[in-house]
Amino acid sequence: MREIQEARKQWRAIFDNHTERKSLRSAVGLRSVCWKIWLLFPDFDPATYERTLSAERSAYEALRSSFVGAPEDTDGVNLGGDPLAEDEANPWTRYRKDEELRREIVQDVERCMPDMPHFRDPRVQASLREILFVYCKLNEDLGYRQGMHELVAVLLWVLGGDAVEEGVQEEEEEEDAVMKVVLDSRYVDHDTFSLFQVIMRAAKAWYELGEEAEGRGRPPRGRPPIVEKSRYIHEQLLVQVDPELGDHLKALDVLPQVFLIRWIRLLFGREFPLPELLEVWDTLFAEDPDLVLVDYICVAMLLRIRWPLVEADYSTALTLVLRYPSPPAPHPPATFVSDAIHLRDNLTLAGGRHIIMQYSSREPAARPSAPAVSARVSARTKSPLGSPTRFIPGVQLDSVISGVLDRGEKWGVQRAVGRAVADVKKNVVVFQQQQSAQWAEASKEVAREEELVRKSRALSKRLKHDEERRKLLEKMVGLSIDGLEQESVDPAGRKLALERLREVRACLKDGTRTVDVALLETVVPALVPLPLSPPPPPKPAAYKKSSSTTVLVKPAVALMAKTPGSPPGGFVGTSFKNNSDPDFLTHKPRSSLAQSSFAWMLGDDPSTKAKTGFVASGGGSGGRKGSGEVRREGGEEGREECEEGFDLGNMGTKR
């Protein structure tokens, strides 16, 4: 409890020097007010405090009278119903559960902060019990978990210490009004509850049992979040900044959860003496009210004792982390928070080295490169893509590309090729989904995590490579289509197109095969023999009738517009009804792929920049609107539309 004059002085220390939350980086003046500013008040302006507090306080008041008031009123009173009925709705069942909860809480409140006489005061213990009971009733899924009581105790200590008695009337200054509301001693419990709730927003998960029920002998279904978090800190964070220490702890079999449970659940409450702990909380709340920084504080604490740790055997290491040595004077525990901020922003070997050397002026040894890594690298260089069948079912691709050739005439090559391309895309998506599934799996099975991360990186690289390869293949398929798309395809043009398609098939069959880029560049069909496959199946009438050899590539639209007996309105009514390009019917003939509907495949179109999204989303984001071409959209819908309007078979009948 503070005297009003002193409180006023301390209050001014905050508000005379700060006008916004951002500038308030450490506790000045009244710590409880700083904590409320960091954790509770949405706005820095003191004029807004009263509104927040009155809402919070009346909420706690209501909760307390409903949870705490009721059972005591009914103590020994007839609750009605059958006291022995094992039924959730039975008030007796609830009553017994509440009694059990109370017993658990009382047991820990009575031995809470044993070295502080303040917490032996029955009124203080009553406050602790009530706050914990109300929280646990509100969070019945969690119930009471040991450790919560010490978080509440610290808050209660700080808020109670700053409180001022109401009704001290003297020369009333204007600012006193807000200050007296904020520090009102009648509401210490209420405000403690509010701050505890804010902390528990992040901390609740640390107390949860997760999927794992308390019952013994049941099959395990998932690790409790605190165990996951501990492993994450060890295997994802620590290992990145100090692999030697991470590996050493692993080799010793010092499981991170064994010590991190206490560090984290109590927000380091048992690791440092109270005055230093409060400074840790100050910096932590100021920097990160969501308490994500806690993970990095753990890493910073491990780095501070890394030299004794890396030389320690099992029992010495456990003793170090479970009886954390008090950091020497010039670097009080609050420095762990600034270390943590540095590590959060520099989660690298260099970041770790910086922190280690800051306190020891000894440099950790560079990590010897594991021979396994080079083995992996050489394996990758030998077969840069690896076997695509590992993530793309080979049978499927094979049949897809055979379909291109076999169904070409029956269906129209474009449709089949469109499907082939779509299937390739789908496979990429499937692969990506598999990859993300692997990531999800990795977070569950952290033991396998490191290996999976490596694999995923390799797969990502492979994916990138595959993406480039896919582009080439798409381009080649596109050229083939452009060739075959002609009303009258000359034999050489068809040969080239088929050769290109065969190359695509060969490339899809054999993931290690390098795409023959020369085939892409051939404009004039070279008279090379086609030794690869048996001759293609019989051509449809549309092909046989074709005789023109004058133009290798003709604009499809212009071609159609010229087609006798096919009124433009028909197209507009079907596939072109949404075409916003007013010039699409009078489009200039194009002469190269760059101007074709597959120009985007060349990658020089700005719209191709959206292709990463295209692949990632698995659907379409063509962005090639208004090109005036038949194939206006890259998505599934656009493709459907294309098929409607650009079926070679239909064209044949139209002629």
Place this chain on the structure above:
Amino acid sequence: MSSQDPTIKLLLIGPSNSGKTALLLRYVDDIFDTDNATATIGVDFKVKKVSVKGKPHRLLLFDTAGQERFRTLTSSYYRNAQGVILVYDVSNRESFLSMGHWFGEAETYASPGVIKCLVGSKIDRVGSRTVKREEGEALAKKYGATFYECSSKTRQNIREPFVTTVDRIVDTPQLMDPALLGRRDGTVALRPRTDEEIANSGCSC
């Protein structure tokens, strides 16, 4: 103490507030301080050097939190434990009634053949005793555990549970397997097989 000394790992389990930490503090540091008793969060750990049959050993003592009974954590505590000391409070009948569960846990997670010892604590609370000595003895017998009643406050029977358990461990060769002990220190000690083992593993033809 040398880190080369063989280590023995003991685990203290039992319901919250049954006196596990007090028992350990009294045994290791000869401290009894009710004013400083507080709930154990997660696990605590102490090392004590002991002499077993004239040979120095390091006793690693894990003091677990009574409330922390989830599988993942529990199983990590049990890893390589050779002995388990189960503690209940003779003045708290409920804590005694829960011991069946605690024996079950020990059997689930500890390695087979682990040495068990049942301890009824707080016998200085004469007036409030609710568990008879005979009940404790019968339960211990049922689970093949040794049994003691003790008081951390008066020091009565404090060493016995530890000494007996350690003696039984070193008398059980399978629990003192150097390979097992080595693994606990982070290395796998590969020891040459003894002639007897080679003889036993040989084929009969």
